[in-house]
Amino acid sequence: MMDRRSFLKKLFSSLALSGGVLGGFFRILPAWGQAKEEPAGKLWGFGVSVDKCIGCARCVVACKSENNVPKEPFFYRTWVERYMIPKEGEAEVTNIHTGLAPEAEVPSKPIFRSFFVPKLCNQCAHPPCVQVCPVGATFSTEDGVVLVNDRTCIGCRYCIQACPYGARYLHPATHTADKCTFCYHRLHRGLLPACVEVCPTQARVIGDLHSAASPMTRFKRMNKIFVLKPNLNTEPKVLYANIDGEVR
Amino acid sequence: MKKPFQKLPESVVRLVTVFAVFIVGTIVVVKFAIPPRFKDTKIQWADTIKQETAKPVQYAGAVACADCHEEVVAQKRKGYHRDLSCETCHGPAKAHTDDPDKVKPPAPRDRKFCPVCHTFNPSRPRGYPMINPVAHNPMKPCFTCHEPHDPKPPTVPRECSACHGEIARTLSVSHHVQLKCTSCHTVPAQHRVSPRVIRPSKPTSRDFCGKCHAKDSTFKGSPKIDLASHGEKYVCWQCHYPHLPEVE
Numbered sequence: 001m002m003d004r005r006s007f008l009k010k011l012f013s014s015l016a017l018s019g020g021v022l023g024g025f026f027r028i029l030p031a032w033g034q035a036k037e038e039p040a041g042k043l044w045g046f047g048v049s050v051d052k053c054i055g056c057a058r059c060v061v062a063c064k065s066e067n068n069v070p071k072e073p074f075f076y077r078t079w080v081e082r083y084m085i086p087k088e089g090e091a092e093v094t095n096i097h098t099g100l101a102p103e104a105e106v107p108s109k110p111i112f113r114s115f116f117v118p119k120l121c122n123q124c125a126h127p128p129c130v131q132v133c134p135v136g137a138t139f140s141t142e143d144g145v146v147l148v149n150d151r152t153c154i155g156c157r158y159c160i161q162a163c164p165y166g167a168r169y170l171h172p173a174t175h176t177a178d179k180c181t182f183c184y185h186r187l188h189r190g191l192l193p194a195c196v197e198v199c200p201t202q203a204r205v206i207g208d209l210h211s212a213a214s215p216m217t218r219f220k221r222m223n224k225i226f227v228l229k230p231n232l233n234t235e236p237k238v239l240y241a242n243i244d245g246e247v248r
Numbered sequence: 249m250k251k252p253f254q255k256l257p258e259s260v261v262r263l264v265t266v267f268a269v270f271i272v273g274t275i276v277v278v279k280f281a282i283p284p285r286f287k288d289t290k291i292q293w294a295d296t297i298k299q300e301t302a303k304p305v306q307y308a309g310a311v312a313c314a315d316c317h318e319e320v321v322a323q324k325r326k327g328y329h330r331d332l333s334c335e336t337c338h339g340p341a342k343a344h345t346d347d348p349d350k351v352k353p354p355a356p357r358d359r360k361f362c363p364v365c366h367t368f369n370p371s372r373p374r375g376y377p378m379i380n381p382v383a384h385n386p387m388k389p390c391f392t393c394h395e396p397h398d399p400k401p402p403t404v405p406r407e408c409s410a411c412h413g414e415i416a417r418t419l420s421v422s423h424h425v426q427l428k429c430t431s432c433h434t435v436p437a438q439h440r441v442s443p444r445v446i447r448p449s450k451p452t453s454r455d456f457c458g459k460c461h462a463k464d465s466t467f468k469g470s471p472k473i474d475l476a477s478h479g480e481k482y483v484c485w486q487c488h489y490p491h492l493p494e495v496e
Binding site: 051052053054055056057058062065066082083084099107111114115116136137139141147148149150151152181184185186188189191192194197198199200201202 | 289292293295296297299300301302303304305306307308309310331332333335336339340360364365369370371372373376
């Protein structure tokens with residue numbers, strides 16, 4: 001028969017030894033040493049005001065000429081979708097033409113709401129495309145952009161399958177995966193990405209998420225912010241303002 | 249002293265030697281023969297960033313244009329196209345900024361260009377200037393009427409009809425066409441800023457219409473009624489639509 005005192009003694013000593021307390025202590029211990037401020041490097045973020053987009057696709061044209069994206073209408077680094085939400089039934093999503101639309105389409109059903117949604121690579125903080133790359137050809141840079149090394153890429157298309165936003169395509173000339181880089185070469189020279197440069201209504205915004213004075217900080221402060229497919233926990237760095245709940 | 253290997257059988261010694269050579273060889277090959285670029289993703293990624301940032305730029309950016317074309321920039325700054333980047337219409341102009349005399353950026357002069365943004369499309373945001381290019385002066389290039397650097401609608405919509413076009417059109421065929429909107433509605437200045445929150449007043453009493461339509465009114469040329477006996481419990485607009493009153 002064990003008395004209460006010795007029972008409690010054994011209980012607490014076994015708890016301590018079982019690792020709960022010790023383990024927790026060892027876990028925080030290294031953090032004390034590393035508790036320094038984060039490096040003040042840039043972290044690029046992108047903002048899209050859906051209510052400003054007029055669906056002119058100037059961004060798509062500019063992106064294609066800036067980044068040597070093939071002209072065919074199924075290779076895109078950025079594209080614009082037109083949402084038609086009928087009064088009853090499913091939303092109809094179409095990829096809009098570049099240039100002059102052949103003719104104004106008359107919707108067959110009564111339309112409840114309609115708008116354009118510009119899309120591009122979301123430059124996720126937890127990118128599924130990077131996880132699946134078997135050769136390490138795609139990676140996140142320090143400033144938050146996901147890049148592809150077209151000399152290492154073997155063109156296996158895993159990343160194209162893995163991307164939940166459909167932001168990647170296989171370049172027909174190089175046979176490697178290609179995607180939006182936020183115009184990394186332009187950012188590096190202090191220029192705006194081509195799509196942001198030409199957008200006639202300022203529906204697209206780019207800026208440093210770490211800086212207090214960047215257009216992105218203002219964009220985040222002035223708008224209610226949404227991201228695409230938040231349930232996937234990819235933590236996109238492309239933020240949407242005034243977006244409809246139907247958008248996926 | 250006996251050598252330790254003498255104890256082992258000859259075959260084992262040979263096997264160990266083969267393995268040792270194999271292991272050492274592998275280490276040497278991995279360590280020295282394979283270039284570090286193949287083994288270390290960090291180096292690959294640094295290479296990618298170098299490669300990416302070295303890519304040529306096509307769009308020079310609107311800041312570059314302002315260096316030489318001050319007049320156009322000053323003109324554009326005042327107009328509706330103030331936020332429009334030069335290269336949205338004139339195309340990528342990096343070649344032009346590099347060699348201004350040799351390469352001239354094109355200026356769009358046909359009706360295929362402006363309607364890309366300004367054709368009516370129900371998905372475009374409200375209030376955005378849109379036309380039907382089939383019906384809107386189909387034979388004239390846009391720039392013959394609208395200066396692209398400072399575009400204006402040829403006739404500016406008048407005060408109320410800018411938003412209440414439907415009422416304005418109804419009123420234009422009605423007997424009340426000579427009345428000003430303000431003779432019946434008091435419009436607070438704030439109504440222009442937040443039209444849905446601050447609303448204009450509407451006549452609420454029978455005496456208001458009676459100013460012209462009562463038997464004893466001094467106003468000439470309007471149908472007269474006896475206010476006391478004519479539909480006594482209703483306000484006038486409950487039976488008569490004031491913007492298009494019925495004619496006997």
